[in-house]
Amino acid sequence: MRQTPLYSRSARPGPAPEAARVKSDVVQGEAPPAPAPAAPRPHWRQRLAGAGRDHRVIWSAWLLVLALLGGLWWQQSAKAPRALTQKDIDAAVLRTLSTQNLPSRAARAAEKIRPAVVRVVAYDKDKKGEEVEQGVGTGVVIQDEGIILTNLHVVQSAQGIKLTFADGSESRASVAGVQAQHDLAVLQAHTLPDDLHAATLRTTADLVPGDEVVAVGFPFGIGPSTSAGVISGLGRSFKSPEGTQEIDNLIQFDAAANPGNSGGPLVTMDGEVVGVVTGILNPTRARTFLGIGFAVPIESAASAAGLPPF
Numbered sequence: 001m002r003q004t005p006l007y008s009r010s011a012r013p014g015p016a017p018e019a020a021r022v023k024s025d026v027v028q029g030e031a032p033p034a035p036a037p038a039a040p041r042p043h044w045r046q047r048l049a050g051a052g053r054d055h056r057v058i059w060s061a062w063l064l065v066l067a068l069l070g071g072l073w074w075q076q077s078a079k080a081p082r083a084l085t086q087k088d089i090d091a092a093v094l095r096t097l098s099t100q101n102l103p104s105r106a107a108r109a110a111e112k113i114r115p116a117v118v119r120v121v122a123y124d125k126d127k128k129g130e131e132v133e134q135g136v137g138t139g140v141v142i143q144d145e146g147i148i149l150t151n152l153h154v155v156q157s158a159q160g161i162k163l164t165f166a167d168g169s170e171s172r173a174s175v176a177g178v179q180a181q182h183d184l185a186v187l188q189a190h191t192l193p194d195d196l197h198a199a200t201l202r203t204t205a206d207l208v209p210g211d212e213v214v215a216v217g218f219p220f221g222i223g224p225s226t227s228a229g230v231i232s233g234l235g236r237s238f239k240s241p242e243g244t245q246e247i248d249n250l251i252q253f254d255a256a257a258n259p260g261n262s263g264g265p266l267v268t269m270d271g272e273v274v275g276v277v278t279g280i281l282n283p284t285r286a287r288t289f290l291g292i293g294f295a296v297p298i299e300s301a302a303s304a305a306g307l308p309p310f
Contacts, residue, residue: 105269106228109214112271115166115197116141119218120150120173120187120263122158131160138217138224138264139163139187140273142305144198146171146189149301150263151278152178153240155185166224169193179304182296183247183278185263186305199265202272204251204297209233215255215277215293217264229255238294240279250294251275257293266295276301 096102103111118139123131137154141147148163155161161173171191178185211231216224233252239245253266257280266275275295282290 105212106214106226109267109269109271110216110226113140113199113214113216113265113267113273114224116199117166117216117224117264118148119164119221119223120148120154121162121164122155123160123162124157125159134158136218136221136260137262138260138277140263140265140276141196141198142201142273142302144192144196146192146196147176147305148173148187148189149276149305150185150187151276152180152183152185154263155187161187163187163189165193165196167193167195177304177306179300181245181247182300182304184276184296184301184304199267200272201298201302202268202270202274204234204274204299207231207234207251207274212269213253213255213274214267214269215253215257215261215264215295216267217257217261217277219256219258219260221260223260227256229253232292236294238279238281247278247294247296249297249300250278251297253293253295254291255293256289258289261293274298 118141120137120139122134122137124134126132134157135154137150139148139150139154142149155175161175163171163173165171169191171189173187173189176186176188209231212228213231214226214228216226219225230253231251232254235248236250236252237246237248238250239247251266251274253275255266257264257277261277262279264277265273266277267273275297277293277295279294280289281292281294282288284290
């Protein structure tokens with residue numbers, strides 16, 4: 001009687017389940033499944049084509065980044081203002097001169113002094129005690145507290161003085177001081193405008209004949225009127241036909257002046273006061289301007305108001 005062979009347990013680890021299954025399949029007489037064929041290696045041309053696609057992607061990304069950086073740089077540079085050159089400035093000035101009508105120097109000077117020019121009317125009283133106009137002159141505000149310079153002959157012996165300021169407001173005034181040797185009077189306004197402008201005074205030390213000047217005032221009560229001319233001479237003397245005293249050290253000018261300009265400012269092209277118009281040379285009875293006017297230097301006028309010298 002044949003005996004069934006006995007097998008002892010092996011100390012080796014048993015085969016993997018798959019191996020056991022294969023072995024089992026072999027034992028049972030079945031052929032093991034054929035292994036899956038390995039994937040074929042790509043041809044070298046295919047490998048190069050794949051690498052080329054990768055490089056194109058990388059280069060495309062770099063180009064996109066560079067384009068973005070270039071766009072940002074252009075945007076920033078477009079915002080930054082370009083520095084002006086002398087050529088740009090010259091072109092702008094020429095374009096302005098050719099396309100716009102600029103005011104003359106005399107117009108600018110008159111516009112600057114006009115807020116400080118005052119119409120001065122002197123009144124007398126008739127037999128009924130009523131005020132009647134005695135004469136019209138001009139004054140110039142030299143301090144914003146209402147201190148005004150004019151000619152003494154404009155307000156001399158007046159029973160009342162009325163001022164009309166540049167803004168149209170009116171005020172009574174009184175004589176605060178006189179300097180008869182220079183035909184000057186200092187007025188104090190009783191009521192001041194809300195925004196009273198005072199003139200800028202300038203020394204006459206650097207004036208020379210030929211310098212341009214402007215006279216602003218109320219000739220024959222009309223105004224404010226502006227006339228322009230030049231300084232004709234310095235250190236002149238003058239005595240009006242109605243006066244008894246000769247005035248020395250005057251500025252001679254040829255800007256048109258007539259009765260009513262007396263006491264008004266004579267100004268430079270910067271609108272700064274260098275004198276107070278005091279009279280015109282008028283040898284005829286017509287009392288019209290013949291081209292020679294006189295003004296008291298501002299140094300004398302300022303001392304009449306108690307202002308310090310330049």
